[in-house]
Amino acid sequence: MLKRNHIIHATLIEKHNGTLIKEVGDGTLASFPLASDAVRCAMDIQKEAKSQKIPLKIGIHEGEMVLAGEDVLGDGVNVASRLQEASQEGCITISGKVYSDVKNKAGINTKYLGDKKLKGVDDPMTVYEVVCEEEKPEEYKPLKAKFRTLYYIIAGIVIILAAVIIWQFLPTRERSTPASELVVEKSIAVLPFRNDSPDQANEYFCNGMVEAILTNLQKIEDLRVKSRTSGEQYRNPDKDLTIIASELKVAFILEGSVQKVDDNIRITAQLIDGSTGDHLWADNYDGKYTVEILTFQSDVAKKIASSLQAVITPKEKEQIDTKTTENMEAYDLSMRAWDMIEKWRDMRERQYLKVAMNLLNQALKIDPGYSDALSSKGWVHLEGGEYDSALYYFNKTIELYPDNFFPYGGKGSLYLSRLNEPDSAYKYISKAYELAPNFPWNNILFGQYYQDAVKDYIKAIHFYQRAYELGGENDLIIRLIGILYLEIGYYDVSLKYYKQALQLSQRCSNINWIRWNFSFQGNNEEALQFLDSICDITACEQECALSRFHFLSMKKQFDQAEHQYSIFLNTGGIPFYWDSIYLAYVYKELGRNNEAKAILFNARKSIENQLSQNRYFNRVAWLSVIHAIMDEKEVSLKYLSESLDFKQWFTWFEFLTICPIYENLHDDPEFKAIVQRAQDKKEAIRAQVQEMIESDEINL
Numbered sequence: 001m002l003k004r005n006h007i008i009h010a011t012l013i014e015k016h017n018g019t020l021i022k023e024v025g026d027g028t029l030a031s032f033p034l035a036s037d038a039v040r041c042a043m044d045i046q047k048e049a050k051s052q053k054i055p056l057k058i059g060i061h062e063g064e065m066v067l068a069g070e071d072v073l074g075d076g077v078n079v080a081s082r083l084q085e086a087s088q089e090g091c092i093t094i095s096g097k098v099y100s101d102v103k104n105k106a107g108i109n110t111k112y113l114g115d116k117k118l119k120g121v122d123d124p125m126t127v128y129e130v131v132c133e134e135e136k137p138e139e140y141k142p143l144k145a146k147f148r149t150l151y152y153i154i155a156g157i158v159i160i161l162a163a164v165i166i167w168q169f170l171p172t173r174e175r176s177t178p179a180s181e182l183v184v185e186k187s188i189a190v191l192p193f194r195n196d197s198p199d200q201a202n203e204y205f206c207n208g209m210v211e212a213i214l215t216n217l218q219k220i221e222d223l224r225v226k227s228r229t230s231g232e233q234y235r236n237p238d239k240d241l242t243i244i245a246s247e248l249k250v251a252f253i254l255e256g257s258v259q260k261v262d263d264n265i266r267i268t269a270q271l272i273d274g275s276t277g278d279h280l281w282a283d284n285y286d287g288k289y290t291v292e293i294l295t296f297q298s299d300v301a302k303k304i305a306s307s308l309q310a311v312i313t314p315k316e317k318e319q320i321d322t323k324t325t326e327n328m329e330a331y332d333l334s335m336r337a338w339d340m341i342e343k344w345r346d347m348r349e350r351q352y353l354k355v356a357m358n359l360l361n362q363a364l365k366i367d368p369g370y371s372d373a374l375s376s377k378g379w380v381h382l383e384g385g386e387y388d389s390a391l392y393y394f395n396k397t398i399e400l401y402p403d404n405f406f407p408y409g410g411k412g413s414l415y416l417s418r419l420n421e422p423d424s425a426y427k428y429i430s431k432a433y434e435l436a437p438n439f440p441w442n443n444i445l446f447g448q449y450y451q452d453a454v455k456d457y458i459k460a461i462h463f464y465q466r467a468y469e470l471g472g473e474n475d476l477i478i479r480l481i482g483i484l485y486l487e488i489g490y491y492d493v494s495l496k497y498y499k500q501a502l503q504l505s506q507r508c509s510n511i512n513w514i515r516w517n518f519s520f521q522g523n524n525e526e527a528l529q530f531l532d533s534i535c536d537i538t539a540c541e542q543e544c545a546l547s548r549f550h551f552l553s554m555k556k557q558f559d560q561a562e563h564q565y566s567i568f569l570n571t572g573g574i575p576f577y578w579d580s581i582y583l584a585y586v587y588k589e590l591g592r593n594n595e596a597k598a599i600l601f602n603a604r605k606s607i608e609n610q611l612s613q614n615r616y617f618n619r620v621a622w623l624s625v626i627h628a629i630m631d632e633k634e635v636s637l638k639y640l641s642e643s644l645d646f647k648q649w650f651t652w653f654e655f656l657t658i659c660p661i662y663e664n665l666h667d668d669p670e671f672k673a674i675v676q677r678a679q680d681k682k683e684a685i686r687a688q689v690q691e692m693i694e695s696d697e698i699n700l
Helices: 003-013 033-049 075-086 098-103 145-169 200-217 228-232 242-248 293-308 314-321 328-347 350-366 370-382 388-401 406-416 422-435 442-454 457-471 474-486 490-506 509-523 524-535 541-554 558-570 576-587 595-611 617-631 633-644 651-654 662-667 669-694
Strands: 021-026 028-029 059-061 066-068 071-073 091-097 109-116 123-131 184-190 252-260 262-272 280-289
Touching: 003 028, 003 033, 003 071, 003 200, 003 314, 021 098, 021 293, 028 075, 028 328, 033 059, 033 091, 033 098, 033 123, 059 075, 059 662, 066 109, 075 123, 091 098, 098 123, 109 558, 145 662, 184 200, 184 242, 184 314, 184 662, 200 228, 200 252, 200 293, 200 328, 242 252, 252 293, 262 293, 280 293, 328 350, 350 370, 370 388, 370 406, 388 490, 422 442, 442 457, 442 474, 457 474, 457 576, 457 669, 474 490, 474 509, 474 651, 490 509, 509 524, 509 541, 509 651, 541 558, 558 576, 576 595, 576 617, 617 633, 617 662, 633 651, 651 662, 651 669
Parallel strands: 059 091, 184 252
Antiparallel strands: 021 028, 066 071, 091 123, 109 123, 252 262, 262 280
């Protein structure tokens, strides 16, 4: 509400020639050269605020102000503040000085409130209230005495009837619709554009058009924009658009098509009213593959905002209109590269990162200052584990285009998830959020920050819920919600979200997290059955082989486990250090002690080097596993106890009670005490979450 309030004020104050001096809490101080400008601005602000259900009081006074550093002092400020306090909610109160300047101005009507004693003001002050447009004051005429009794009887009957009607139709708490299920007035989903090109390889261009329009829309804070993944399920819709709008819980739908033949482009876009199916407007581009296509993308976003009566701030308009390249060859290469990045996220096969990097290098050779290509190159380096290179390209993007939120989000993700520097992560996540608060990924990053760095699961849930409301059926958001519930032991709920994510997108990482859910419960046989059912219909050969390796290891079927690990490597899989640690356990159980020791020695050395830079839950926890495999109980318990201090992944400690690697520690009193401490902390958080669910404070 504060954010929306700020947008309303910033936009309308500028429109009426005012100066926004400062904001204090939920208060705003502004100055105007003319009293009539101030009053008309206040009237517009109240009108817009009421439409968005923001309760405001406004006070206006005419007087001197003195600038003192960044503060503003003087009679004008003090009296305006007292008038605001004396105002009724939704009203504008002005002093006699202001009234004398506006009393004969067209469109400004007032009513006299009398002389009032204001706090901190010596003499009583004459006060007026501005009558806003929607108010229609009538002259007060006392009822004649003979009509008063009848009037009161009728009024009483009307009040009783109204109360009965309200009582009959007021929904009960059980029947009420959760806030997350309501259609937001200024909300839209962009469906995948139809590819009418003779060459279906041009699909990347269709996806790029949708992504560009979505990115521009998500820069407008006054809009609610569903993510591309939400619309992806309707790529070839066999449903009426009104049904799709209802299922996505949006008020409007944008659909379109693209036809690309050599250098000739035809793009159409149509805005549909989700409640009626009516076409509100259509726009098209018909011409050559030129920079005018980028202007078309910007214009579509602005027309949508205008149709939805969304406020676009000057800053947002500048961001939408900014072209990050004028070279269409570089733009085309960058779109192709992003298509490869999306394939990498789906398949987790490094060949896609290599192709993306090659395409981005070509784009930057043509246009070295192309900020989107620079930022994308940073993301490719980040996904590939090349953190110094990722930082270099993110920083270079920010240097060239400081209002591009992507590189800030990239740096935030890098510092949070890879480098474990939460203070730096917060700084860059905050900047990304400030530039694009409606972009679901920025809300996801804040959720991850509170979940992983601060260990505040409650705040994390709030950000995930906001990301869900903004992005809708996005498999990444749903999977992260599943991870949070897994972390605090809601296994069934967690599995439901993982399967929902997998249904939306058969990303291999979704299979990975289902694996962890089964693993933590010791459901190895059920997990293998699940893999048999899903792996034949996905292209996730590496992920399936690695998951089978894990569960066969836990079942102590070590020969079969090693075979699956070989399949993983032979299909191009690159193991994380914890996969190698499990392999060392398998080798040890197969009697291949030297190979096991070599893996454990290298893994321990690598993790200890990382710990010297910063301590991270995963690193400490896996050191405990390494020493458990090596039968070094005291050191293993030391690291296990230390990992509990991070206050996260409480279900990990429960998993260790059924993990065969820790068999020799299961009866150890210290091991049992550590596990019990983890369970106690988990239950305290679960109680908080359950209370929020029951009170409808969260509704995921």
